[in-house]
Amino acid sequence: MKVLVVNNMAPFVWGGAEELALHLQRNLIKAGHESEVLRVPFQWNPSSRIPSQMLLARALELFNADRVIALKFPAYLIRHPHKTLWVIHQYRQAYDLYDAGQSDLVDRPDGQAIRDLIRNADNETFQESRRIFCISEVTKERLARYNGFDSSVLIPPVNDPELFTGGASGDYIFAGGRINGMKRQHLLIEALQHTDSDVKLVVGGPPDTPQDGERLRELVERLGLQDRVHLDFGFLPRKRYADYVNGARAVAYLPYDEEHGYVAMEAAIAGKALISTNDSGGVLRFAREQQTGRVVAPEASALGEAMSSIWRQQDRTKGFGEAGRELCSSLGVNWAQTVETLLQ
Numbered sequence: 422m423k424v425l426v427v428n429n430m431a432p433f434v435w436g437g438a439e440e441l442a443l444h445l446q447r448n449l450i451k452a453g454h455e456s457e458v459l460r461v462p463f464q465w466n467p468s469s470r471i472p473s474q475m476l477l478a479r480a481l482e483l484f485n486a487d488r489v490i491a492l493k494f495p496a497y498l499i500r501h502p503h504k505t506l507w508v509i510h511q512y513r514q515a516y517d518l519y520d521a522g523q524s525d526l527v528d529r530p531d532g533q534a535i536r537d538l539i540r541n542a543d544n545e546t547f548q549e550s551r552r553i554f555c556i557s558e559v560t561k562e563r564l565a566r567y568n569g570f571d572s573s574v575l576i577p578p579v580n581d582p583e584l585f586t587g588g589a590s591g592d593y594i595f596a597g598g599r600i601n602g603m604k605r606q607h608l609l610i611e612a613l614q615h616t617d618s619d620v621k622l623v624v625g626g627p628p629d630t631p632q633d634g635e636r637l638r639e640l641v642e643r644l645g646l647q648d649r650v651h652l653d654f655g656f657l658p659r660k661r662y663a664d665y666v667n668g669a670r671a672v673a674y675l676p677y678d679e680e681h682g683y684v685a686m687e688a689a690i691a692g693k694a695l696i697s698t699n700d701s702g703g704v705l706r707f708a709r710e711q712q713t714g715r716v717v718a719p720e721a722s723a724l725g726e727a728m729s730s731i732w733r734q735q736d737r738t739k740g741f742g743e744a745g746r747e748l749c750s751s752l753g754v755n756w757a758q759t760v761e762t763l764l765q
Contacts, residue, residue, distance in 0.1 A: 423455045424764070425486040429496045430460035434629065435656055436599045437683045438493055438509050444580045445490065445507075445763075448756040454764075459483075461496040465514070468525055471495075471535055475542055490763055494539070498546050505763055506547070507554045507575060508564065510680045515539040516567050517678065544568055554763065557681045557703035575762060576754045577681060584663035585691040587742070590735060593621040593651070594696065594728060595669035597662060598684045600637065600654070601629040604676045605698075608721055610640050613649055615725025620732045622673075625653040625665055666691050671731045671738060675719060678702040689713065689749035694741035696727055713745035714738075 426449070428442040442458050449456035461478050465471060478498040483489065489504045491497035494512040497504075514524035515536040526532035547553060547570045554575040555561040561572050579585070596606050606624050613622060628634035634654050641650045657665075666672060672688035673696040682704035688695055689707045695714035697704050710716040715727035731738050 422487045422764070423485070424449050424488045424490060425483060425501075426456060426458045427489055427491040427496045427499050428458060428460055429463040429493045431463060431465075435627065437681075440580055440683070441509065441577050442492060444578075444756070445760075448760050452757065452760045459496075459499075461499070463495055465512075466525070468514075468529060468535055469531070471512075472538055475538070479542070488764060494543065498542055500549075504546075504550050505552045505554070506550045506572075507556065507763060508560055508572070509556055510560055511543060511563065511567075512539055517563060540568070544570075552765070555680075557706065559678065559702040560680045575759060576752060577683075578754045578756045578759055579683065579686050579690055581659055581663070582690050584659060585687050586667055587692040587746075588667040590670040590739065591668040592619075593623045593669060594671050594673050594731070595665045596622065596624045596673045597657075597665060598626045598674065598676075599629060600624065600626050601633045605719065606637060607640055608675060608698075608719060608724055609673055609728075610637065610644065610646065610650055611721035612724035612728055613646055614644060615722045616729045617732060618649075620728050621649050621651070623651045623653065623665060623669070625657055625662065627656045628654055663687075663691075666693060669693055670735075671696055671714065671728075671742075673697070673724075673728070674704055674708070675701050675724075676704065677719075679704050682707070686749060688742075689745035692742040692746040694731055694738045695745060696724070696731060698724070707745060707748065709748075712741070713748060714741045 426442050426446050446456045446458045463474050475495045478495040482500045489501040491506055493509050497506055514526050518524040526536055553572040555572045556577050561574050564570050564572055596609050600606055666687055671694040674684040675698040679702045685695055685704045685707040695708040697708035697716050698719040699716055700719055708714055708716050717723040717727045
């Protein structure tokens with residue numbers, strides 16, 4: 422069977438969605454299918470260009486593939502007679518972030534019109550799709566609330582799980598993944614003001630923009646934390662990233678209302694305690710207060726207390742990590758079953 426995986430492409434941006442598309446393709450091939458990834462260009466700034474990019478995706482009509490599996494807006498607008506959606510997330514600026522006043526569409530005179538256009542296009546593509554899967558309960562709930570469509574949760578497997586072997590607790594807490602305001606690495610740096618003086622933090626991953634990285638550098642310098650924070654910016658080779666996870670005392674990941682959270686799942690496989698916040702969405706599938714780690718309010722003081730307790734209570738922290746590993750294992754998520762489900 423010829424299976425086309427369709428995803429967005431933002432130039433020079435690579436993260437969890439891109440990794441998911443790549444590994445889905447690899448596992449489709451492993452299962453005996455022909456597969457390629459089609460990456461549809463999408464630049465969300467300025468917002469006035471969104472309609473033309475939606476039109477680009479919608480105008481694509483591909484009939485030389487037996488199946489299409491599409492992941493994100495606007496790439497999932499592509500036409501195909503046998504299209505399955507595996508929704509990572511919709512264009513949140515037109516949905517929950519708009520309601521929260523955190524969307525760049527809110528203050529635009531044409532913002533409501535663009536929002537309506539996006540929602541109408543989504544509804545049309547949801548209606549024509551053979552099946553709709555979502556990567557988490559968070560995404561499923563948003564789709565039902567805003568668009569009135571039901572879907573099934575299909576959790577993405579971790580890519581290269583064999584790399585996350587765990588290991589002895591090191592002398593740092595690791596915060597990995599893309600770096601931007603929504604991922605809130607800045608809160609962890611601010612939290613160090615409220616921790617024991619020996620608590621150290623490693624932040625590793627690619628900033629979405631140069632400004633995102635510079636903000637963290639300036640914050641570290643302003644707070645005088647150069648000897649306690651190591652910033653490793655850029656797209657980390659997979660082995661280096663896994664080494665950071667395996668050697669950490671704990672892993673911190675506290676995005677705002679995240680759909681899934683690969684970082685949390687990778688930490689769980691490695692048997693590392695998790696530090697997160699109570700508004701981190703799908704991350705809370707793995708991060709559970711006083712069970713697999715610490716889950717607190719998204720405030721520097723609360724995070725500081727959590728980081729200090731993780732640091733001091735090493736036996737308890739190790740127990741959190743083991744509980745996380747057992748929880749992740751109990752989900753029974755693997756690529757062979759995932760591919761079979763998507764092709765039903």
